[in-house]
Amino acid sequence: MEQEHQHITSYRTYAIVLTALLFLTAITVFVTWFDLEALTIVVAMAIACVKVTIVISYFMHVKHDKLVFKLMVGMVFILILVIFLILFSDYLFR
Amino acid sequence: MEISAIENSYLKHGTKYKGILGWLTSTDHKRIGLMYMYAIMIFFLVGGLLGGLMRLELFRPGQDYITAQTYNAVFTVHGVIMIFLVVIPGLAAVFGNILMPIMIGARDVAFPKLNLFSFYIYIFGAILAISSQFLGKGAPDTGWTFYAPYSTDTNTNVVAAVLAAFVLGFSSILTGLNFIVTIHRMRAPGMTWFKMPLFPWSLYATAWIQLLATPIVGITLLMIIAERWFKIGFFDPNLGGDPILFQHLFWIYSHPAVYIMILPAMGVITEIIPTFSQKRVFGYKAIVFSSVAIAAVGYLVWGHHMYTAGMSVTARWFFSLLTFIVAVPSAIKVFNWISTMYKGSINLQPPFFFTMAFIFNFMIGGLTGLVLGSLATDIHVHDTAFVVAHFHYIIFGGMGFAFLAAIHYWFPKIYGRMYNNKLANTSCALIFGGFTLLYFPQFIIGLQGMPRRYFDYLPKYEWGQVFSFFGAIVLGIGILIMLINLFKSARKGKIASSNPWGGKTLEWTIASPPTVENFEEIPIITEGPYEYK
Ligand code: HEM
Numbered sequence: 201m202e203q204e205h206q207h208i209t210s211y212r213t214y215a216i217v218l219t220a221l222l223f224l225t226a227i228t229v230f231v232t233w234f235d236l237e238a239l240t241i242v243v244a245m246a247i248a249c250v251k252v253t254i255v256i257s258y259f260m261h262v263k264h265d266k267l268v269f270k271l272m273v274g275m276v277f278i279l280i281l282v283i284f285l286i287l288f289s290d291y292l293f294r
Numbered sequence: 295m296e297i298s299a300i301e302n303s304y305l306k307h308g309t310k311y312k313g314i315l316g317w318l319t320s321t322d323h324k325r326i327g328l329m330y331m332y333a334i335m336i337f338f339l340v341g342g343l344l345g346g347l348m349r350l351e352l353f354r355p356g357q358d359y360i361t362a363q364t365y366n367a368v369f370t371v372h373g374v375i376m377i378f379l380v381v382i383p384g385l386a387a388v389f390g391n392i393l394m395p396i397m398i399g400a401r402d403v404a405f406p407k408l409n410l411f412s413f414y415i416y417i418f419g420a421i422l423a424i425s426s427q428f429l430g431k432g433a434p435d436t437g438w439t440f441y442a443p444y445s446t447d448t449n450t451n452v453v454a455a456v457l458a459a460f461v462l463g464f465s466s467i468l469t470g471l472n473f474i475v476t477i478h479r480m481r482a483p484g485m486t487w488f489k490m491p492l493f494p495w496s497l498y499a500t501a502w503i504q505l506l507a508t509p510i511v512g513i514t515l516l517m518i519i520a521e522r523w524f525k526i527g528f529f530d531p532n533l534g535g536d537p538i539l540f541q542h543l544f545w546i547y548s549h550p551a552v553y554i555m556i557l558p559a560m561g562v563i564t565e566i567i568p569t570f571s572q573k574r575v576f577g578y579k580a581i582v583f584s585s586v587a588i589a590a591v592g593y594l595v596w597g598h599h600m601y602t603a604g605m606s607v608t609a610r611w612f613f614s615l616l617t618f619i620v621a622v623p624s625a626i627k628v629f630n631w632i633s634t635m636y637k638g639s640i641n642l643q644p645p646f647f648f649t650m651a652f653i654f655n656f657m658i659g660g661l662t663g664l665v666l667g668s669l670a671t672d673i674h675v676h677d678t679a680f681v682v683a684h685f686h687y688i689i690f691g692g693m694g695f696a697f698l699a700a701i702h703y704w705f706p707k708i709y710g711r712m713y714n715n716k717l718a719n720t721s722c723a724l725i726f727g728g729f730t731l732l733y734f735p736q737f738i739i740g741l742q743g744m745p746r747r748y749f750d751y752l753p754k755y756e757w758g759q760v761f762s763f764f765g766a767i768v769l770g771i772g773i774l775i776m777l778i779n780l781f782k783s784a785r786k787g788k789i790a791s792s793n794p795w796g797g798k799t800l801e802w803t804i805a806s807p808p809t810v811e812n813f814e815e816i817p818i819i820t821e822g823p824y825e826y827k
């Protein structure tokens with residue numbers, strides 16, 4: 201059988217990740233004080249994307265996983281991106 | 295000696311429990327697959343009866359037996375049952391479960407308990423779906439598509455039906471996940487990706503659709519419930535929502551879902567044709583890549599269901615282009631099947647006849663799909679009986695016939711017994727004839743303008759509805775004969791050998807029916823799956 205290598209993440213890293221997530225949540229709330237009009241969604245989604253990336257990389261260990269899993273996750277992201285692009289070929293040109 | 299094969303098989307041995315409990319608690323992939331099959335068969339008969347009720351009402355113009363409201367409920371329930379309970383699980387849950395692990399040389403799927411759990415989720419969803427018909431303020435009347443904003447403000451029992459579809463989605467996701475892991479991790483030693491048989495390949499492509507597309511419809515259905523209960527304005531313009539958003543979200547799932555139905559069907563056909571031609575499959579890699587291409591491009595064409603909904607012209611143009619592109623890999627497969635048969639030694643047995651019917655129906659369904667996919671013609675035929683005929687040709691004529699081909703192909707493997715060939719051929723002819731008589735006229739009256747989902751119509755469409763009615767009767771008789779033949783043979787049929795058709799894939803190398811463990815020793819694979827001499 202092939203060797204499954206283990207990676208142990210330190211508490212320190214987790215603490216930093218947690219702080220970063222809380223900080224980003226605070227920003228999400230903070231930006232709702234301003235009316236960004238059409239950009240509201242873009243900003244909210246951008247922050248959410250950063251958070252998702254952090255969660256997937258560290259809490260879900262994809263950062264230390266085999267290439268094939270990274271590719272699978274990447275593929276899903278590309279799919280969502282393409283679906284969004286096509287969707288907006290409707291909303292932007294109506 | 296051969297009888298003992300049945301005595302030693304998974305049919306007789308399983309868990310520590312005996313009888314029905316031994317089945318209900320079994321994590322054996324073959325038993326789970328069979329349980330799915332019996333459940334699906336029952337739902338198919340219920341859905342079929344509802345279809346018959348619609349045909350009866352449509353026999354003559356005007357109101358005859360049921361009211362307009364009942365008619366709306368009947369086509370909704372017919373659609374929900376057939377789509378979510380029958381054809382989406384269909385081939386993957388039944389033949390995928392029973393045969394895929396064997397075909398890749400494994401003893402079971404990667405997560406057997408999760409597999410059983412998916413089955414119970416499925417049953418739970420089914421109970422919800424059926425009970426939505428009786429509980430609350432009347433059966434849902436939205437059609438299986440649940441279009442907003444009607445679905446967010448009709449008084450009928452939409453929430454239960456929507457929840458049912460949501461729950462069934464989880465069953466589908468978990469089965470997909472299970473299959474992906476199984477195919478990645480449990481192939482027999484030596485079975486590289488390109489030595490894997492093509493039915494498992496098609497299941498692999500399907501599983502990725504199940505895994506990635508189903509959550510989208512899950513969220514969408516929850517959004518309907520949120521809008522109904524909390525008046526959150528996602529879709530209803532009165533609340534500041536956008537009804538077209540619902541259609542986008544719904545079809546982002548539901549177009550890929552049509553490939554959940556048809557890809558495994560194509561996989562089954564790809565197994566049957568080499569066996570009954572005794573010839574190596576033509577263009578193995580082309581078939582693999584076309585499955586993957588269908589799965590990938592299939593995500594991007596959903597807008598062809600919405601040409602008349604008010605999308606931007608740019609989007610409509612783009613979706614029409616993409617729809618034409620996705621037809622290419624489907625056509626590649628048809629060419630591969632034909633080329634495989636060319637100069638083969640064809641063995642005319644029931645599974646092969648069903649397969650021929652599949653190819654014929656799939657061609658008609660696929661080509662009319664292109665009529666619908668091109669922007670200009672779709673404006674004329676959208677929401678007419680033409681669409682109804684198109685998707686019944688693909689789903690029943692395609693996926694349905696592939697299911698029947700599969701059951702006749704693997705029947706001796708599953709039960710260790712053989713059915714009556716003559717009866718099987720008769721039922722195939724009746725089902726095919728009845729099917730054609732039932733759905734072909736719908737193309738014509740659809741082109742003439744017969745709207746879909748109407749319980750009344752102008753007299754000029756009457757001839758088509760009458761033909762369809764008699765087609766439905768012939769079809770019903772054919773199905774009845776087939777069921778009688780199969781049920782009788784499962785218990786009393788002639789004992790079958792382990793490889794009655796001369797197949798080359800791994801399931802034909804083990805006993806009929808297989809033992810609980812499938813293989814005494816896991817085989818080591820050295821050559822491709824279709825090496826006929
Ligand atoms: C050759 C490929 C195909 C093309 C180009 C195609 C195209 C289309 C189009 C454009 C429509 C929308 C018609 C309308 O409402 O105006 C449609 C409807 C439909 N198609 Fe296909 N199709 C194809 C294959 C399939 C397959 C393989 C399936 C299923 C296994 C399928 C199932 C359906 C269903 C269920 C509908 C009806 C949806 C509804 O309006 O309720 N199609 N098809």
Ligand SMILES: [Cu+2]
Nearest residue numbers: 549552596599
């Ligand atoms: Cu579609």
